[in-house]
Amino acid sequence: MTCHHIADTDGLLRSLYALLAPSGYLCIADLDTDGGSFHGQEFADHNGFDRRELAAKAEAAGFEQPGLTTAFSMTKGEGEGAANRE
Template identity: 55%
Template structure:
């Protein structure tokens, strides 16, 4: 599953970074996904985590007191500036921002017990490649948590934005299993309502959890 890279992504998110946390939908979505992860994964402070496509940290900040070190990775410098400011303002000791595009940059040298990513996968050009990278970055027995859109007709972003139009759960589950993940599970955790010409439309957001086989 591939599509052309969206070259404007970083600049787009840089421009929106300072106002990102003002959106109550983004806030609520982060909290709902965080709660679903809590219920699906036995979190503890010995766990190292990677939040890939972390944005302003709306997913990881609610989880920070339940985890060990968290690498906050994003390709948007503007988003990471906001993260760094929040880390400093709150005196957070276990979060580290890093500018990172796993399809272009060298992968981190460390491995993780948990990888979380929210509303990022549909912006990644090569789904199979990023799943392989996630698998390699996890410790044996580690868990991958992906929150993203169910497959839609392209109206969520509009035709001018070149991204995946969400994901078919069965297809994504097969791809994860082919990569080596086990215990692949899906649940609906949120729904985004958007006004369209034909009326308000809901776009469901799923959480996929999967485990790297091993310990």
């Protein structure tokens, strides 16, 4: 839940790729595209990520066959009991 706060996603992915061992994995948990509903319209960075676009950026950074899946989902404001594990 940090990547959407970083303006240069391409640079971030390149930097993270450079830090990994050759057989390493990177796991990121962040927002899907939400149109600004999570932080509100005044938020200046990313309002989540389109998964296909993020996968293309990861490949451009050097990652091989990025896999994207939903590991957890929640709706902001519903409280702790509203979280769904998938």
